[in-house]
Amino acid sequence: MIELRLREIAEITGGEARPVGDDTLESVFSGTVDTDSRLIRPGDIFVAKPGEVTDGHLFAPKAVENGASLLIVERALDLPVTQVVVDDAVLALGRLATEVVTRVKSRGQLVTIAVTGSNGKTTTKNLLNEIFSARGETVAPIASFNNEVGAPLTFLKLTEETQTLIAEMGASAPGEIRRLISMAKPDVGIVLTVGLAHAGEFGGIEVTLTSKTEMVQGLVAGDTAVLNADDARVASMADKTDANVLWFGRGERADIRASEVSTSLDGTEFTLHLPEQEPVVVRFNVIGEHHVTNALAAAAAAHTQAVPATEIRDALQRVTRAEQWRMELQHAGSVHLINDAYNASPDSMAAALKTIAQIAPNGARTVAVLGAMSELGDASIEEHDRLGLLAVRLGIDQLIVVGLDARALHLGAIAQGSWDGESIFVESMDEAYELLVRETRPGDLVLVKSSNSAGLRHLGDRFAEHLRGHFA
Numbered sequence: 001m002i003e004l005r006l007r008e009i010a011e012i013t014g015g016e017a018r019p020v021g022d023d024t025l026e027s028v029f030s031g032t033v034d035t036d037s038r039l040i041r042p043g044d045i046f047v048a049k050p051g052e053v054t055d056g057h058l059f060a061p062k063a064v065e066n067g068a069s070l071l072i073v074e075r076a077l078d079l080p081v082t083q084v085v086v087d088d089a090v091l092a093l094g095r096l097a098t099e100v101v102t103r104v105k106s107r108g109q110l111v112t113i114a115v116t117g118s119n120g121k122t123t124t125k126n127l128l129n130e131i132f133s134a135r136g137e138t139v140a141p142i143a144s145f146n147n148e149v150g151a152p153l154t155f156l157k158l159t160e161e162t163q164t165l166i167a168e169m170g171a172s173a174p175g176e177i178r179r180l181i182s183m184a185k186p187d188v189g190i191v192l193t194v195g196l197a198h199a200g201e202f203g204g205i206e207v208t209l210t211s212k213t214e215m216v217q218g219l220v221a222g223d224t225a226v227l228n229a230d231d232a233r234v235a236s237m238a239d240k241t242d243a244n245v246l247w248f249g250r251g252e253r254a255d256i257r258a259s260e261v262s263t264s265l266d267g268t269e270f271t272l273h274l275p276e277q278e279p280v281v282v283r284f285n286v287i288g289e290h291h292v293t294n295a296l297a298a299a300a301a302a303h304t305q306a307v308p309a310t311e312i313r314d315a316l317q318r319v320t321r322a323e324q325w326r327m328e329l330q331h332a333g334s335v336h337l338i339n340d341a342y343n344a345s346p347d348s349m350a351a352a353l354k355t356i357a358q359i360a361p362n363g364a365r366t367v368a369v370l371g372a373m374s375e376l377g378d379a380s381i382e383e384h385d386r387l388g389l390l391a392v393r394l395g396i397d398q399l400i401v402v403g404l405d406a407r408a409l410h411l412g413a414i415a416q417g418s419w420d421g422e423s424i425f426v427e428s429m430d431e432a433y434e435l436l437v438r439e440t441r442p443g444d445l446v447l448v449k450s451s452n453s454a455g456l457r458h459l460g461d462r463f464a465e466h467l468r469g470h471f472a
Contacts, residue, residue: 012099015085016084042066117191368446433462
């Protein structure tokens, strides 16, 4: 965080400063701000955030033990460290982030690029980070820090030298993206897709669309809205913003587009077209045609900042995976495992199934281990059933469905006419693991895919360890 006096932190957060020891209201603080006491290092600032399960105040002693120089708390604690007592720690965190962004922005060199969408936010964020980090100090979220707590923690990592801030903006309800934009208004706002991910929380796809539209509505004349020309709902946002619109996609309408796309176990290759530049061939190590959309979005945002096509290509080619547990490919002998179980929606599940059908080597058996997609609300049974149908139509050789919440997927495959044993339902990850260990053959291509809450990413890790011991 940039340097701030204790007096300023109290004024910004609306709190009461309580200096301890040699500290005064004029003492300066500039450490990393965090809500996780385990990550606190000497000089850092710990925010004691009450949670749904536990209370951050209980971990303040550990933060002090680890060297916290300042605590932001909702009640004064009997600890030998300076504190700012606030009414609401989450609101205080947001106010502090807003002020830090405003101050750094006022110095004239900071560009803020924000990304939202039902799928692909984290991958696109990582690609942007790869592109812009090569040009100067860049701050980007770790993991999926994209909500009212994670986003301000990212914003507070800004320093006087930061040139680019990349903001991943997620939402589970209307108004959340608008709130994040009020903390860090983007110069470039990217909208990737509008799909059924989190539709249950939102209350339907139209509410999801309204919420994602907040991104472009928060932009002003002179900013740029980077929109997916291949997604009709995203394209409908063009007349709802005062910003310039830059299109990306696969079709001729797009300003930034991809042609000659091919995918294999080695990655995805495509030709990248940018306005008034020679096309360049990108050998993208991330598997799956659907990730070309994310690459194009990152390329479009980079184009707004005059990054040459060759530099964009080089950055994209340096990325070896989207993120841990996102189309993460591992090999053990002739067996290939794709662990893509960090998140799942109907769109991303379909894309993963299509990918393994596309990239399977001749003669290889495709095995899809699928768990539940969460937060679909009333659409859950229908969407799981639809994916069972898709798996059969794609010719997936073996379907293993894990967990009662995903059972409709198995039933959909059976109804579509899968042969006896081609779709197997098990209730637990242990059963799925034992089945994989028993049935996996040399040459198999195995996909593990589910929402985070289903936990199949851990099954993927466990099975990968088995593969390394038995097939390497």
